[in-house]
Amino acid sequence: MNEFWLSCVNHLEQDFPPQQISAWIRPLVPLDFNESEAVLRLSAPNRFKLDWVKKNFSNQIEQYATDWFKKPVRLHLELQAGNDATNASGKPNDVHSGALAIPAGLAARVSENNPAAAAAANEVRQESVTAVVQAVDEKSRLNTDLTFETFVTGKANQLARAAALQVAENPGVSYNPLFLYGGVGLGKTHLIHAVGNAMMQAGLGKKVRYVHADQYVSDVVKAYQRKAFDDFKRYYHSLDLLLIDDIQFFSGKNRTQEEFFYAFEAMVAQRKQIIITSDTYPKELAGIDSRLISRFDSGLTVAIEPPELEMRVAILLRKAETEGLAMPEEVAFFIAKHLRSNVRELEGALRKVLAYARFHGREVVNVDICKDALKDLLSVSSGQITVENIQKTVADYYKMKVADMYSKRRPANIAMPRQVAMYLAKELTQKSLPEIGDLFGGRDHTTVLHAVRKISDLRLKQNDLNHTLHVLEQTLKG
Numbered sequence: 001m002n003e004f005w006l007s008c009v010n011h012l013e014q015d016f017p018p019q020q021i022s023a024w025i026r027p028l029v030p031l032d033f034n035e036s037e038a039v040l041r042l043s044a045p046n047r048f049k050l051d052w053v054k055k056n057f058s059n060q061i062e063q064y065a066t067d068w069f070k071k072p073v074r075l076h077l078e079l080q081a082g083n084d085a086t087n088a089s090g091k092p093n094d095v096h097s098g099a100l101a102i103p104a105g106l107a108a109r110v111s112e113n114n115p116a117a118a119a120a121a122n123e124v125r126q127e128s129v130t131a132v133v134q135a136v137d138e139k140s141r142l143n144t145d146l147t148f149e150t151f152v153t154g155k156a157n158q159l160a161r162a163a164a165l166q167v168a169e170n171p172g173v174s175y176n177p178l179f180l181y182g183g184v185g186l187g188k189t190h191l192i193h194a195v196g197n198a199m200m201q202a203g204l205g206k207k208v209r210y211v212h213a214d215q216y217v218s219d220v221v222k223a224y225q226r227k228a229f230d231d232f233k234r235y236y237h238s239l240d241l242l243l244i245d246d247i248q249f250f251s252g253k254n255r256t257q258e259e260f261f262y263a264f265e266a267m268v269a270q271r272k273q274i275i276i277t278s279d280t281y282p283k284e285l286a287g288i289d290s291r292l293i294s295r296f297d298s299g300l301t302v303a304i305e306p307p308e309l310e311m312r313v314a315i316l317l318r319k320a321e322t323e324g325l326a327m328p329e330e331v332a333f334f335i336a337k338h339l340r341s342n343v344r345e346l347e348g349a350l351r352k353v354l355a356y357a358r359f360h361g362r363e364v365v366n367v368d369i370c371k372d373a374l375k376d377l378l379s380v381s382s383g384q385i386t387v388e389n390i391q392k393t394v395a396d397y398y399k400m401k402v403a404d405m406y407s408k409r410r411p412a413n414i415a416m417p418r419q420v421a422m423y424l425a426k427e428l429t430q431k432s433l434p435e436i437g438d439l440f441g442g443r444d445h446t447t448v449l450h451a452v453r454k455i456s457d458l459r460l461k462q463n464d465l466n467h468t469l470h471v472l473e474q475t476l477k478g
């Protein structure tokens, strides 16, 4: 197990900057691998790290484990025993606990056999402490790297950024709540951290808290179990700025919604600022109480759209510069033309190019290096619009599995995106109706025709759907 984990960390080091490895990966402790169920268990030192790793690294870890153990592995993350750093009021108990968590057994073994490695491990532990303290302010849970200064602006996000700046300057009085929505990886989380960091930097002693909706739900559950609702309420109602990310995760969680409703009312009445992000606009949120939806819509609702070409280039150039990589503009254009869906994807590509260039000892990259480094990514999005591209883009947008594009399952939340994808396939490719039917799991051409007619028709009547289609077309055309 330890051998696997060391190798996995080595592997992740190729893809992610050292700061991220120290902050998020090294604090994880490998627990065990269950052969029969193919479940890999890792523990994280606190809830914040657990959520972060789950969101940002679990795919890579699962993929690597799948290659290593030669079977499809599922990752199970859990909190280190007795180390849940979040109490009922949402405050961390132990600021540094996470950074010291290099597996104890492993550290002992390393130090017995190899004093130099032990010293290095120690150094890594020290470095982890610094990295965590720099990257995340534990009290507010703000990532201090996500600021307005590091946020690249373009047409796709200028409105959202202007609104966020306005709120940072006049919290509680301009737009309350500010509701930001958009697809995955477009910068919503970044922007709300930027508001929080700006308020903290202003040094007025404001109480700020970033919380992912999932975390809020589990705080409610904990408060319920510990009968500590008063503390919970007091804490949330006492904030000056509450940043709540991915509110769609409240869907169907009635008790959480009720608590949030009270917190919302109390904060807004006292002119305390709330900023919410979501993958869709308020009225489209499923499983959320209508009185909350109407509250969400009572301030300012702004979309972040997929970045246009020039903005993607600017983001790549800025991020390459930060990483100390000399990237000529033509190279940034090359990557930006091929990768169009979101900023997270661009960051992933840049990391791959960076690792490749470092490995081959190149300080300046060119288009050929990029083609090699990004072989896998580029084959998926080869510039042309293909039905596969459409299926992937639509599935990403609606947060569903690509496999459901071909499956026979028919619940409305799958059937509708599938029809949208069929419509786009007809609009944007040269494929015939029977060919499209084949690519959607062998469906009949009349099914495709029905989907195309239905979506064309609805598009004229429903502004929201028209907007969604517009965003998808823009993403696909680049």
Ligand SMILES: Nc1ncnc2c1ncn2[C@@H]1O[C@H](COP(=O)(O)OP(=O)(O)OP(=O)(O)O)[C@@H](O)[C@H]1O
Binding pocket: 146, 150, 151, 152, 153, 157, 182, 183, 184, 185, 186, 187, 188, 189, 190, 191, 246, 279, 315, 343, 344, 347
């Ligand atoms: N305009 C931008 N300038 C610089 N970096 C950006 C920009 N937009 C996004 N990013 C970066 O892209 C990555 C993904 O952004 P972020 O996590 O904010 O997306 P998101 O919209 O919250 O996505 P999700 O819905 O998946 O949570 C982050 O590393 C963020 O810093």
